[in-house]
Amino acid sequence: MRLLLLLLVAASAMVRSEASANLGGVPSKRLKMQYATGPLLKPSGCIHAGYRRVFEEYMRVISQRYPDIRIEGENYLPQPIYRHIASFLSVFKLVLIGLIIVGKDPFAFFGMQAPSIWQWGQENKVYACMMVFFLSNMIENQCMSTGAFEITLNDVPVWSKLESGHLPSMQQLVQILDNEMKLNVHMDSIPHHRS
Numbered sequence: 001m002r003l004l005l006l007l008l009v010a011a012s013a014m015v016r017s018e019a020s021a022n023l024g025g026v027p028s029k030r031l032k033m034q035y036a037t038g039p040l041l042k043p044s045g046c047i048h049a050g051y052r053r054v055f056e057e058y059m060r061v062i063s064q065r066y067p068d069i070r071i072e073g074e075n076y077l078p079q080p081i082y083r084h085i086a087s088f089l090s091v092f093k094l095v096l097i098g099l100i101i102v103g104k105d106p107f108a109f110f111g112m113q114a115p116s117i118w119q120w121g122q123e124n125k126v127y128a129c130m131m132v133f134f135l136s137n138m139i140e141n142q143c144m145s146t147g148a149f150e151i152t153l154n155d156v157p158v159w160s161k162l163e164s165g166h167l168p169s170m171q172q173l174v175q176i177l178d179n180e181m182k183l184n185v186h187m188d189s190i191p192h193h194r195s
Contacts, residue, residue: 095134
């Protein structure tokens, strides 16, 4: 196992060094950024399962209409307190399921009598584990859901579902992008004078 790991590390180091040598010592990530010169459209909040289809449809239409635009979707992160609650629930869920399966009574550790729901869980381990799993996942998803679908073009906000309360229609999005692209072309054609 160690030999396999060492071989993988050595092979990846050789590939990296060959790639850098072939590119004149320029890291591949920097080279990738050089060729990606078109405008960057960045919808956030779209990777969430609820907006995935909308994002994919928008991406298909936009990439056909504007082939030079790069589209990078990402999640819109909730407030830190909700992320911490979701992380805690994720760990707590696994610990609780483990205690149910093993049959260890955590209440005895604190010198308390086990409540009747714990006794029911010990008698019905499969149902109890499923209930803990699904209820915890429901609460975690609620904590991580923001309802956001924010769209930026070159880091300039062009649409916010949080502000507007709804998703843009395809026509609205295309019209916004047309206006932004015309504005960018107009701004690029203005000569810049130095004083």
